[in-house]
Amino acid sequence: MSTQMTTLRTEIAIIGSGFGGIGIAIQLQKAGFNDFVLLEKEQDVGGCWRDNSYPAAACDVPSHLYSFSFEPKFDWSRKFAPQAEIYAYIRDCAQKYGLTPKIKFNHEVLGAYFDQQQQLWVIETKQQTVLAKILISGCGQLNRPAYPKLKGIENFKGEKFHSARWHHDYDLTNKRVAVIGTGASAIQFVPIVAKQAKQLTLFQRSAPYVIPKPDRAYSSIEQQIYAKLPMLQTLSRAAMYSNHEIRALAFTSLQIAMKPFEWQFKRHLHKTVKDPVLRAKLTPDYPLGCKRILISNHYYQALAQKNVEVETDNITEVTQTGIKTKEGKEYPVDAIIYGTGFQATDFLAPMKITGRDGIDLNEAWRDGAEAYLGMTVHGFPNMFLLYGPNTNLGHNSILYMLESQFAYILDALKQMRRQQWQAVEVKAQTQSVYNQWVQEQLSNTIWAAGCHSWYKTESGKNTNNWVGFTLLYRYKTQHFNAQDYLTQSKPALGRLTPVAA
Numbered sequence: 113m114s115t116q117m118t119t120l121r122t123e124i125a126i127i128g129s130g131f132g133g134i135g136i137a138i139q140l141q142k143a144g145f146n147d148f149v150l151l152e153k154e155q156d157v158g159g160c161w162r163d164n165s166y167p168a169a170a171c172d173v174p175s176h177l178y179s180f181s182f183e184p185k186f187d188w189s190r191k192f193a194p195q196a197e198i199y200a201y202i203r204d205c206a207q208k209y210g211l212t213p214k215i216k217f218n219h220e221v222l223g224a225y226f227d228q229q230q231q232l233w234v235i236e237t238k239q240q241t242v243l244a245k246i247l248i249s250g251c252g253q254l255n256r257p258a259y260p261k262l263k264g265i266e267n268f269k270g271e272k273f274h275s276a277r278w279h280h281d282y283d284l285t286n287k288r289v290a291v292i293g294t295g296a297s298a299i300q301f302v303p304i305v306a307k308q309a310k311q312l313t314l315f316q317r318s319a320p321y322v323i324p325k326p327d328r329a330y331s332s333i334e335q336q337i338y339a340k341l342p343m344l345q346t347l348s349r350a351a352m353y354s355n356h357e358i359r360a361l362a363f364t365s366l367q368i369a370m371k372p373f374e375w376q377f378k379r380h381l382h383k384t385v386k387d388p389v390l391r392a393k394l395t396p397d398y399p400l401g402c403k404r405i406l407i408s409n410h411y412y413q414a415l416a417q418k419n420v421e422v423e424t425d426n427i428t429e430v431t432q433t434g435i436k437t438k439e440g441k442e443y444p445v446d447a448i449i450y451g452t453g454f455q456a457t458d459f460l461a462p463m464k465i466t467g468r469d470g471i472d473l474n475e476a477w478r479d480g481a482e483a484y485l486g487m488t489v490h491g492f493p494n495m496f497l498l499y500g501p502n503t504n505l506g507h508n509s510i511l512y513m514l515e516s517q518f519a520y521i522l523d524a525l526k527q528m529r530r531q532q533w534q535a536v537e538v539k540a541q542t543q544s545v546y547n548q549w550v551q552e553q554l555s556n557t558i559w560a561a562g563c564h565s566w567y568k569t570e571s572g573k574n575t576n577n578w579v580g581f582t583l584l585y586r587y588k589t590q591h592f593n594a595q596d597y598l599t600q601s602k603p604a605l606g607r608l609t610p611v612a613a
Contacts, residue, residue: 118240120216124148124525125235125244127221127463130159132498132514133250134202135180138209139518145525149244150211151237153220157206160254161199166278166297167304169195172325172407176349177356177509180205184346186339192327216242223464226493231534231600233494245494245534248521249460252499253576256455256462258566260292264430271447275301276454284308287446290435292427294320298451299406303414305449312420313443315427315435318403319396323376325407359507360581363401364557370400384412393422402563404506456566457481457575459500467492468537480573482547484538484596485589487517493537493600496521502550503585504567504576512582516589523592535600542596553579 124145126133129152140148156162171178175188178198183205189197206212219237224247227234235242257274265272273279275297289309291302294316306312338345362369377400385391394412396403415422425437434444455461459481465473471491483489486503487496496517503513528536554560554574559567567576578585 120149120240120242122147122149122242122244124246124248125233125242126150126248126250127235128152128159128250128252128255129157129202129206129215130161130250130252130255131180131202131511132252132517133157133159133248134205134211135511135514136248136250136498136518136521137211137214138180138182138205139522140525141209141211143522143526145522148214149242150215150250151219151221151235151242152215152217155217156203157215158199158202159250159252160276161195161202163255163276164278164297165195165199165280166275166301168300168410169297170300171195171198172296173356173509174352176345177352178511180511181349181515183208184342184349186342186345187335188330190327190329192325221463223466225466226468226495228468231493246525247495248498249496249500250498251460253456253459253504254454256458257450258452258455259450260427260452262427262430265448267432268430268448269432270445272450273448274450274452282447284447286310288444289313290315290443290445290448291451292448293451293453294318295451295453296404296406297453299408299411301449301451303408303410306414306417306420310419313435313445314415314420314422316393316422316424317426318398319394320403320406321373321377321396321400322380322406322408322411323373324380325409327409353508353512356508357581357583363506363559364553364580367401367558370558373405374400381412385416387416390416390422393424398563399558401506401558403565403567453566456504457569459497459575465492465495467495480569480571481575482543482550484543484546485517485520485585486578487520487589488536488538488543488597490538490540490543493535493598496524501575502547502554503578505578505582508582513578513585516582516586520589520592527592527594531594531599531601533599533601536594536597537600538597550579 126137126148129150133150134157137148137150171193174191175193179185179201185201219239222236222238224233224235233244233247235244257276271279271282284305285308287309288311289305290313291298292315299322302314381391381394385394414420423437425439427435428438429436434442436442460473468491476491481501483497483501486500489495498514498517499510505513524536559574559577568574
């Protein structure tokens, strides 16, 4: 740990100011917990919606559903909101609830350790040391870009950047552009880049399933009606939630329910791509739902343009001026754009988090990240994770999961205050039994053996996805059950020991 000039003391430290960090901060204030700070590595709030400003960035969950239930927005411009609008929404939430003075910008967290003598988290940032009784991570799963390991990439003389670190000052007009990756970000920016570039080569490792996006603009009349009759938007939200929630069956116990989506995909592909060779390249070789199902009305059309080529051969080397494939073909390019997603299974890395008795979180998670209810980890007292292991969704809004977590954490803090507990730590048995259940449930889903995706570690453990209905998760998180935890009433010099079970 680095030596810091100043020390800040607070009851609760929150890492990150995206939906998770801002949302829990709002709920803390409402519940009377006002002694907290948010530690933000950048100069503004927004999380992944601040970082992902690439062309045509937008949400693939409907706007009415992809917003806090306690802070509705009635004037969404579209059914699926664009990035700038979601980013503005998060900023507006921070300002409305007076959170800005509580945010420490440019405070990237380097690491944290639990001081057993003081029963406090010691958090080291690039600016100062923060001492906090409670540590809440709002980093989520999609905050660290993943870069492919390409031989010779350091020798490339052209422009190169990740979609989450877009170089807006670089003009792609009339350039030869290589896009590596075909994930959720790529299908949004590729159509825009294809219009600008002289030549676009898309390097595809595996084809995604893409179905039409049921998007449209909301009229000003609709916006006014929602504002005057908020219940209508509540009903709209409920209908969207129910429609998405039922889709969990297709990923779990009723996988035959994927057939309509498969039909949608085939119809969309055949309608938009006439070339049978290109269609074959764009047809996935894995079950629908194994990887994220993508939605777009422009992606396939862009790939069918004359100035676009889809290359499925593996990249062997990047030269100073281009990209070579395994079959010996070389593509001269001026720019390389990575559409390769995020290091989703690493969670809190690269921060070094050390718990009780010097336990290193990376070591505790060496076989794959796991947490009780995706929020608490044995050996790490008073630490809560938002959007942690096995809380990701393939069918509904992650904000519903976050709001379940907000309620659980608040219940924990209220019980700690009421019982005067200095520390709570999930029992090893509780965490173990829960995660055995999670993995057993996942073994019966579409993400089981034979499905390779970013949801899994290299060893094949699914550390990202929830097992089914979000309603089940809300049921499991509705109360903080102290029987699942070790509790500490007084600061202690030694090992954390249970004084109440």
